[in-house]
Amino acid sequence: GAVVSQHPSRVICKSGTSVKIECRSLDFQATTMFWYRQFPKQSLMLMATSNEGSKATYEQGVEKDKFLINHASLTLSTLTVTSAHPEDSSFYICSAMRGPQGYNEQFFGPGTRLTVL
């Protein structure tokens, strides 16, 4: 159990286009999902916390108008990178939280590698 999928796994796009990434918890319901970004040889950086049915909470320095997050159901959250630029090229990873408060196990999706030309 505790499988999280992400789609697509890899995206190459031109500068200025928007890219949508889906994150799904396949065998459990997740009221909370998280979006991270990781640059090569660096640690995971939390971008935002996504709660089902409410607005996402963004970390300091993350532009909410650029990184649109929608958590439409208990198994699906989406991240849209709007008007992507080369500096947005990175490894984007979502996670879904399973279990009652206080346990908070997070399971990660396989990630989406975004390359903006």
Add this chain to the structure above:
Amino acid sequence: QKEVEQNSGPLSVPEGAIASLNCTYSDRVSQSFFWYRQYSGKSPELIMSIYSNGDKEDGRFTAQLNKASQYVSLLIRDSQPSDSATYLCAVVGRGGKLTFGTGTQLKVEL
């Protein structure tokens, strides 16, 4: 002081040996602790969760937690080359957010 600290390594151990990975954290109210394994170019994989003081064993992995010392460790017995990866210590903070250490790179040598 960083919230979660780990030695970046690399930690090199011979195949079959015990690998010992350590982590300290600063927030005394933390209750949930995790170890993730991350292979190069892949996303993190949860390998151990621990919530109470003492040891927790799962196969070749043992997690140890000492809340008084704010210390959590991971032991890997009978290390295999496939265990070579970066191991991330994570502590749950406010709102369920995970705070990660920078990770310890483990190399298991033949």
